[in-house]
Amino acid sequence: MKKTILLACAITIAVVGCNKDEEVPALEFTVNEDLATYKEIASIGLGGVGAAEITTYDAQTKRLFAVNNGTTNKIDVIDLADPSSIKVIHSISMTPYGGYVNSVSAYNGKVAAAIESTDKQAAGKIVVFNASTYAEEKVITVGALPDMVTYSPDGKYILSANEGEPNTSYTNDPEGSVSIIDVANNYAVKTVNFSAFSNQLADLTSKGLRVFGPGKDFVKDIEPEYITVSDDSKTAWVTLQENNAIAEINITAGTITKISPLGFKDYNAAGNMIDISDKDNAVGVFAPWKVFGTYMPDAIASTKYNGVTYLFTANEGDAREYDAFAEVKRIKDLKLDEAAFPNASALKAEPQMGRLNVTTTLGDKDGDGDYDALYSFGARSFSVWNAQTGQQVYDSKNELDVKIKEANLYDDARSDDKSIEPEAIAIGRVGSKLVAYVGMERVDAVAVYDITNPTAPVFVKTIPTGDAPEGVLFIPAPKSPIQQSLIVVSSENDGVVKVYKANKL
Numbered sequence: 447m448k449k450t451i452l453l454a455c456a457i458t459i460a461v462v463g464c465n466k467d468e469e470v471p472a473l474e475f476t477v478n479e480d481l482a483t484y485k486e487i488a489s490i491g492l493g494g495v496g497a498a499e500i501t502t503y504d505a506q507t508k509r510l511f512a513v514n515n516g517t518t519n520k521i522d523v524i525d526l527a528d529p530s531s532i533k534v535i536h537s538i539s540m541t542p543y544g545g546y547v548n549s550v551s552a553y554n555g556k557v558a559a560a561i562e563s564t565d566k567q568a569a570g571k572i573v574v575f576n577a578s579t580y581a582e583e584k585v586i587t588v589g590a591l592p593d594m595v596t597y598s599p600d601g602k603y604i605l606s607a608n609e610g611e612p613n614t615s616y617t618n619d620p621e622g623s624v625s626i627i628d629v630a631n632n633y634a635v636k637t638v639n640f641s642a643f644s645n646q647l648a649d650l651t652s653k654g655l656r657v658f659g660p661g662k663d664f665v666k667d668i669e670p671e672y673i674t675v676s677d678d679s680k681t682a683w684v685t686l687q688e689n690n691a692i693a694e695i696n697i698t699a700g701t702i703t704k705i706s707p708l709g710f711k712d713y714n715a716a717g718n719m720i721d722i723s724d725k726d727n728a729v730g731v732f733a734p735w736k737v738f739g740t741y742m743p744d745a746i747a748s749t750k751y752n753g754v755t756y757l758f759t760a761n762e763g764d765a766r767e768y769d770a771f772a773e774v775k776r777i778k779d780l781k782l783d784e785a786a787f788p789n790a791s792a793l794k795a796e797p798q799m800g801r802l803n804v805t806t807t808l809g810d811k812d813g814d815g816d817y818d819a820l821y822s823f824g825a826r827s828f829s830v831w832n833a834q835t836g837q838q839v840y841d842s843k844n845e846l847d848v849k850i851k852e853a854n855l856y857d858d859a860r861s862d863d864k865s866i867e868p869e870a871i872a873i874g875r876v877g878s879k880l881v882a883y884v885g886m887e888r889v890d891a892v893a894v895y896d897i898t899n900p901t902a903p904v905f906v907k908t909i910p911t912g913d914a915p916e917g918v919l920f921i922p923a924p925k926s927p928i929q930q931s932l933i934v935v936s937s938e939n940d941g942v943v944k945v946y947k948a949n950k951l
Contacts (some may be wrong), residue, residue, distance in 0.1 A: 478877035497941025525923035560592035589623035612806030654707035763824020874920035912937030
């Protein structure tokens, strides 16, 4: 599964890796915290696999709302009044509304939930609940498979990324779309697709956009994943994960204004070395290889610095694998171009490049049936992009891999795929510092970075989490029940929600 930043005052703002919360009023105090001292203060299990994916926080009720698709599809309500002693106090059933609930977002006593249809290719719903009474307030029909929902910082809009995945036989592939809901106008909704950009396919593809699959339909093959909204609530950016791009949206006009392809990461370049094999009898041996990473980000967050908006992406990677179409193959099973790979036989050995999963949709540049270049899934990193130009201004290169190995958390069995698999990202202000929290699904950890200068992030700490962290939520001090910032991490493989805090300075 897949699955934002509001600089509001001198003290802090709420930005969450999976949903953005309401605006924080300016306060007259500063809470300085030691970022190197984060520790777990509470943990609660909501069930097994799928029982804790995404959380949101409502400051009015001091409650967490957690997606739970374990044995039943529901939203669990957790009392956070005492963050060191949390408990489930209610559950909201999703049965009346459809299938899985994929995302939640809170704003001023309201909670919006993204719920897919029991027929995954049919239109989904955004349902708004009262955070105090849990009563349904509005049901809004949106596009197929709403995968992420978020309020704008001013609370005037709700946005939904509707992924529109195909069925397993690829006989029904709905449009990917974004729904923009006008809260004040009785939740009027406008759902927009990407058809306006179909005539730019050749140019966008040359820059790294991926449009592929049976039928290769531009509108159907675009798959929105995750949304961040500017602090003025006028612009949104949406990751198109499988397409390796970010789209820009004019919220008030209800139009998609730009698609920015993200290009590819060269694992043969300095600083980008990776561990490429799970069969090399070594753990975390990083080396340069003649292969590219495809950024394919999941979560996205944003912040403004010196007048420039920067987008932060967790470069997870994701492949299309269906009964009727699967793009993944190991390098050992491909025919490599002799000129590009003169030592192909040696490279295809399992301790070398042979085990690495790559896409079959890229790399045969001359159409002769062999591969002149190799493209793997994800980039094993987080990146920072200039929102206006689309240019990358920072990439963590292989630092997440290195730091995870140093923390003895490296999972060598994932070396041949997407390694640490960065999935979630949240941003928040802690005292005078702007901080990013990067959730890594396959190594059960969150990396803490000081991003006070967004173009030059500095690693601070690794925090162990539950099994497969899916959501990372930042709660700023002014909204926290203890007037100190909190981190909430929800993990989908063990169904556990954990709460962390740092020491005050």
